[in-house]
Amino acid sequence: MNENHTEIQKSDSQAVAAVPELTRSGPVVTPPVDIFETESAITVLADMPGVEPENLTIDLRENVLTFTATVSGPARAKEIFVLREYQAGTFLRQFTLSEAIDQAKIDARLTDGVLRLELPKVAKAKPRQIAVKT
Amino acid sequence: MLTRRVWPSRPTFESPFAEFDQLRRQLTRMFDLVGNGAFAEIGAGVFPPLNISQDADNVYVRAEIPGVDAKALEVSALGRRLSISGKREIAVESDRASYHRRERAEGEFSRTVTLPTEIDVGRVDAKYSAGILTLALPKTDAAKPRQIAVKA
Numbered sequence: 001m002n003e004n005h006t007e008i009q010k011s012d013s014q015a016v017a018a019v020p021e022l023t024r025s026g027p028v029v030t031p032p033v034d035i036f037e038t039e040s041a042i043t044v045l046a047d048m049p050g051v052e053p054e055n056l057t058i059d060l061r062e063n064v065l066t067f068t069a070t071v072s073g074p075a076r077a078k079e080i081f082v083l084r085e086y087q088a089g090t091f092l093r094q095f096t097l098s099e100a101i102d103q104a105k106i107d108a109r110l111t112d113g114v115l116r117l118e119l120p121k122v123a124k125a126k127p128r129q130i131a132v133k134t
Numbered sequence: 135m136l137t138r139r140v141w142p143s144r145p146t147f148e149s150p151f152a153e154f155d156q157l158r159r160q161l162t163r164m165f166d167l168v169g170n171g172a173f174a175e176i177g178a179g180v181f182p183p184l185n186i187s188q189d190a191d192n193v194y195v196r197a198e199i200p201g202v203d204a205k206a207l208e209v210s211a212l213g214r215r216l217s218i219s220g221k222r223e224i225a226v227e228s229d230r231a232s233y234h235r236r237e238r239a240e241g242e243f244s245r246t247v248t249l250p251t252e253i254d255v256g257r258v259d260a261k262y263s264a265g266i267l268t269l270a271l272p273k274t275d276a277a278k279p280r281q282i283a284v285k286a
Binding site for chain 1: 183185187188189190193194198199201202224227228230232233234235236237238239247262264265266
């Protein structure tokens with residue numbers, strides 16, 4: 001495998017297998033994400049409007065990163081909808097990481113409905129040049 | 135969406151592709167019918183998606199606009215017209231970053247909707263939290279429902 005290149009793939013089929021049927025009703029939304037990588041870390045940015053930190057779970061096991069979040073609708077029941085273009089539901093997305101991540105140093109931040117997830121790579125031994133003697 | 139279409143079309147002998155044309159129209163019509171049913175509530179890719187609701191005193195407008203600066207949002211109301219506009223910018227990450235996915239959109243947006251009733255423009259309450267803009271628009275006294283006593 002190429003050492004310098006890490007591939008992150010959305011695993012649709014695994015999402016069905018690994019995540020059991022949701023007990024909560026409402027639509028399951030796939031949030032749009034940006035994923036980029038530097039030498040030291042992989043960063044995931046996801047748009048999840050309406051999500052509060054207590055309703056967000058991030059899970060990383062066996063190289064599968066899953067994040068789910070629930071959004072509850074307005075509490076007032078007296079409101080009658082005139083126009084409804086989005087619904088309160090569940091955000092769900094799952095990725096397979098092919099490089100070792102330092103799980104202790106994962107940092108997640110949620111601001112204005114955008115999740116920023118920093119996944120630092122495990123520090124590797126620096127490549128060394130070996131001089132060949134004649 | 136309501137569209138009026140001359141239907142069914144009469145195939146003419148002038149065009150040898152009239153049959154295909156008719157088939158195409160049939161398919162278009164079929165997709166239109168599907169669109170009017172189950173998927174009608176999904177906005178046609180218009181940003182931001184809005185939910186508008188009302189109770190006896192207020193009209194509520196909620197918009198999903200994740201990751202913008204509250205100062206960059208402009209809300210204006212005139213009569214029954216409400217406009218929401220702004221710009222969403224995604225900060226440039228370091229030059230050395232290589233992208234695997236780039237799905238989040240950025241750019242300017244603007245939307246104008248007509249509200250179900252007249253509102254009191256001076257007392258509008260706007261709040262932005264967790265990526266959702268919530269507007270509470272009080273109805274004018276003339277637009278509020280009134281109890282009418284029924285005499286025996």
